Amino acid sequence: MIIGVPKEIKTDEFRVAITPAGVRELVQAGNRLIVESGTGEGSGFHDADYRDAGAVITPDAAEVFAKAEMIVKVKEPIAPEYDLLRNGQTLFTYLHLAADKVLTEVLMQKEVAAFSYETLSVEERLPLLEPMSEVAGKIASLMGSVHLGRYHGGLGLLAGGAVGTERARVMILGGGVAGKAAAEVAAGLGAEVTILDINIERLHYLKDVLPPHVTTMYSTLETISQILPQCDIVVGTVLIPGAKAPKLITREMLGIMKPGSVLVDVSIDQGGCFESSRPTTHSEPTFIEEGIVHYCVANMPGAYPRTSTFALSNATLPYVKLLAKEGSKEVWEHYPVFKSALNTYEGKLYNAAVGAAHGIEVSILS
Structure with missing residues (x-):
């Protein structure tokens, strides 16, 4: 799978979704990584570190979003990124959709397969949160x-x-x-x-x-x-x-x-x-x-981005690998844990709490 890692543009956000070590593991598993230039600088990672790990470095976010089948981020997309999302694209990040009806509607309109870190549940634990x-x-x-x-x-x-x-x-x-x-x-x-x-x-x-x-x-x-x-x-x-x-x-x-x-x-x-x-x-x-x-x-861990990036990437990388291996289409059949992470898919909402917050009809996975 082609995985894109854009630079976070939310105010004062310096974390990055994947470390160079994570890129190396994903590349070794057969994936292609596209990383926006400068995306890791705030956490102490340079473009050369990502390039040496096997990533392709591109100068702007538009190219990352245009080429990637799956976007892996830290924070939810904000307004300047809405138009960069593509129909059918997979998104894996913190979403917090219950507090953001506009983003919820954008993800549905774009038919993005949006999986959230904060709702992924394993035996009543939230390991990515x-x-x-x-x-x-x-x-x-x-x-x-x-x-x-x-x-x-x-x-x-x-x-x-x-x-x-x-x-x-x-x-x-x-x-x-x-x-x-x-x-x-x-x-x-x-x-x-x-x-x-x-x-x-x-x-x-x-x-x-x-x-x-x-x-x-x-x-x-x-x-x-x-x-x-x-x-x-x-x-x-x-x-x-x-x-x-x-x-x-x-x-x-x-x-x-x-x-x-x-x-x-x-x-x-x-x-x-x-x-x-x-x-x-x-x-x-x-x-x-x-x-x-x-x-x-709204992003307290962003104050200490190097610690936060390592802690986050350590937790998310195994799930990024699984999602890249299976793709978003029915990944939950082989790995049911992704049912709890799925928020939107093919224009429908699948998170009951988000539906209740915004008065949007919620679909049920078959």
């Missing part, structure tokens, strides 16, 4: 601590405090991969941490593996409302696979928070779990609303 969830969770606590600084609009409290002073109080909503990572980092910084989830079994696990000074609690609106006024940092990591994130903190609830406290919305790619959230970028990562600092960067 987990690496970036871990990175984003760690970043969330770091950035929450940084933006608690006064010069960022925060209340000026050091997360771990100092001798004779109070520590920051951190509430983490969601105990999945991102929430666990956020709790580990916040606790490591010396903050007082409470992590909430609605899965009792998961809470038992978190209690066993997290530091003793991390408190686990069952998540209810009442519990959140009781804890919120004492919090200095709130990290939202809740996830409903493929669907919009639930709004766990309403705009009205900002009024009971400390002025200068920080909200970090890891769920912003899925619409955000705070009602007042809106996507931001690494260049302009925060805004202040009702006196509360909001950090809502």
Whole structure:
């Protein structure tokens, strides 16, 4: 198969979908790789590295999209890339379609076979989302601590405090991969941490593996409302696979928070779990609303692209190989795992959560 790797053009996105080592493996498996010039520079990979691995380097994205049977990316296509997509082309990337009706309609109109990293499920795990969830969770606590600084609009409290002073109080909503990572980092910084989830079994696990000074609690609106006024940092990591994130903190609830406290919305790619959230970028990562600092960067792992690229490519490469081997046409018959990753195919939508978010009829695989 001819596989295209275009340069990511989303603001402040420096990750790349495939490393030179991944290119080498795909070429050895009989595939042809076309890589846009400069696509790996932000992650520390040069054109020569890709060329030495067997890829053809092309100067512009248009040629990559025009020649490739399958496009492998990190982030979802954005407006300048819509016209580059071809009918019948395969796309494998993070899509987050529940938060983007326009892209959903474009993929259907173009009859793109669109498979998403974030919905691919293996025994209730999301193996292609987990690496970036871990990175984003760690970043969330770091950035929450940084933006608690006064010069960022925060209340000026050091997360771990100092001798004779109070520590920051951190509430983490969601105990999945991102929430666990956020709790580990916040606790490591010396903050007082409470992590909430609605899965009792998961809470038992978190209690066993997290530091003793991390408190686990069952998540209810009442519990959140009781804890919120004492919090200095709130990290939202809740996830409903493929669907919009639930709004766990309403705009009205900002009024009971400390002025200068920080909200970090890891769920912003899925619409955000705070009602007042809106996507931001690494260049302009925060805004202040009702006196509360909001950090809502839509591609948090992009801040550390080399780590993120290795972590992502390690997870996705086996699935890229399978998709290239079988092609998008009925790949799920030989590898049923791809049923969960399929979002659009031959003009139809196959993801129920996306259909519910946009009021679009959903088809069922036979």
